Amino acid sequence: MDNNVERRVKKICVVGLGYIGLPTASMLANHGYNVVGVDVDRDRVRSIEEGNLNIVEPGLKTLVSGAINSGNLRVKTTPEDADAYIICVPTPVKWEDNAPRCDLSYIYSAIESIKPHLRDGNLIIIESTVPPKTTESIYRYLNNSRKIYMAYCPERVLPGKILKELVENDRIIGGVNRESAELAKEIYSSFVDGNIYLTDSTTAEMVKLMENTYRDVNIALANEFAKICEEINVNVWEAIDLANRHPRVNILNPGPGVGGHCISVDPWFIVEVSKNAKLIRSARELNDSMPYYVCNLLCKELKRRKIEDPKVAIFGVAYKGNVEDTRESPGKKVIKYLISKGISVSIYDPYVKTFEYPLESLKDCVKNADVILVITDHEDFKNFKEDEVREIYYLMRNKIVIDTRNVLNQDLWRNVGFYVKLLGDGKCKL
Numbered sequence: 001m002d003n004n005v006e007r008r009v010k011k012i013c014v015v016g017l018g019y020i021g022l023p024t025a026s027m028l029a030n031h032g033y034n035v036v037g038v039d040v041d042r043d044r045v046r047s048i049e050e051g052n053l054n055i056v057e058p059g060l061k062t063l064v065s066g067a068i069n070s071g072n073l074r075v076k077t078t079p080e081d082a083d084a085y086i087i088c089v090p091t092p093v094k095w096e097d098n099a100p101r102c103d104l105s106y107i108y109s110a111i112e113s114i115k116p117h118l119r120d121g122n123l124i125i126i127e128s129t130v131p132p133k134t135t136e137s138i139y140r141y142l143n144n145s146r147k148i149y150m151a152y153c154p155e156r157v158l159p160g161k162i163l164k165e166l167v168e169n170d171r172i173i174g175g176v177n178r179e180s181a182e183l184a185k186e187i188y189s190s191f192v193d194g195n196i197y198l199t200d201s202t203t204a205e206m207v208k209l210m211e212n213t214y215r216d217v218n219i220a221l222a223n224e225f226a227k228i229c230e231e232i233n234v235n236v237w238e239a240i241d242l243a244n245r246h247p248r249v250n251i252l253n254p255g256p257g258v259g260g261h262c263i264s265v266d267p268w269f270i271v272e273v274s275k276n277a278k279l280i281r282s283a284r285e286l287n288d289s290m291p292y293y294v295c296n297l298l299c300k301e302l303k304r305r306k307i308e309d310p311k312v313a314i315f316g317v318a319y320k321g322n323v324e325d326t327r328e329s330p331g332k333k334v335i336k337y338l339i340s341k342g343i344s345v346s347i348y349d350p351y352v353k354t355f356e357y358p359l360e361s362l363k364d365c366v367k368n369a370d371v372i373l374v375i376t377d378h379e380d381f382k383n384f385k386e387d388e389v390r391e392i393y394y395l396m397r398n399k400i401v402i403d404t405r406n407v408l409n410q411d412l413w414r415n416v417g418f419y420v421k422l423l424g425d426g427k428c429k430l
């Protein structure tokens, strides 16, 4: 935005200081806004003030400390009067009578917390993922008493690349009316280099859900291909690679399931609002079933080799490669299932600091193990050196590896003496 143009919004309250709220608040503060970051979690607020973030994201620490040191970002547990409010709280899925529902309780309590501060002319922006028409209905509820502006502006950043994508990605802003969208655009154009597209709030809500659903359905297709290839003895990784040489084909990768707080959740918000969401539901169910499919592959291997009292070394519990986030991680489901079958499990993840099951060093994890089950595509797993693989070989009881992400250097592991099975490799050995 042209810095000479007088900003209508000067003070912004960002409610929710998680993966999206904290970078957004810091970015705005570093672009000259007076920002109050609000989180109900007192410990989180204190940690941010002390510079100890509970989020690991490249560049975030520097961005946050820059914002706090500039005096433009203050963090606290309650909102205060501002010109604009940006809501970045979680919206998990909950199940009622076997039907998915978006849990809007955090949104509602954020709205109630800012309600006493609202004045005519204030703007409220929702960034959290919500079912279509949510913004409109909150606007109707609030606009009774005050003349406010309201917009839905979905976050679109990829964990691991948040700061880069916050600046570079195009943004969609859905206003409850044109003036609201224009006012929200004024804020985002202070730091967004990508294009900003204006639409209505319900379309913007649907766009967000469509983006993540597109990815979920594409991954489900890859997972279905993996199962089929397993049956008909074709290597799915080679087949996908060759299919993707077609100029209009881009199939994603199969794996042990879809994790994280976005793609594994958001498609349910479409299922919630429409009986027509049949493909979306079945893609979601297929991706949710992958951890059990992987466990069955593992159990078949153990049975085939008559391995008694097996120990399985799990490599990776983060929901995806190179992040420490374990929310909705397929690894959790795999571990829970194996333990329920009486199989002993050890866990190694060089990226994850805290987890609900004990984490071990690489050596302790593989010691006397029968199988390594690779769940996460961390860069570290790609880069094992020959002497490391050899050491793992000698520490293990049986020398089996099941790689559900096609991440290991298989030739190296095979040369050292491991039996390596890939998810969806069929029996096709070229």
Ligand code: SAJ
Pocket (backbone or CB within 6 Å): 129, 155, 156, 157, 158, 159, 211, 212, 215, 219, 252, 253, 254, 255, 256, 257, 258, 259, 260, 261, 262, 263, 264, 319, 320, 321
């Ligand atoms: N996965 C596969 N196969 C693939 C790609 C991913 O199994 O080929 C798995 C990952 O391992 C992970 C899950 O899918 O478990 C989701 O990972 P992801 O990298 O696809 O996406 P997220 O959840 O980290 O971030 C997504 C992004 N959405 C899209 O790319 C459309 C991001 O831009 C959104 O901002 C984010 O959701 C969000 O917050 O909604």
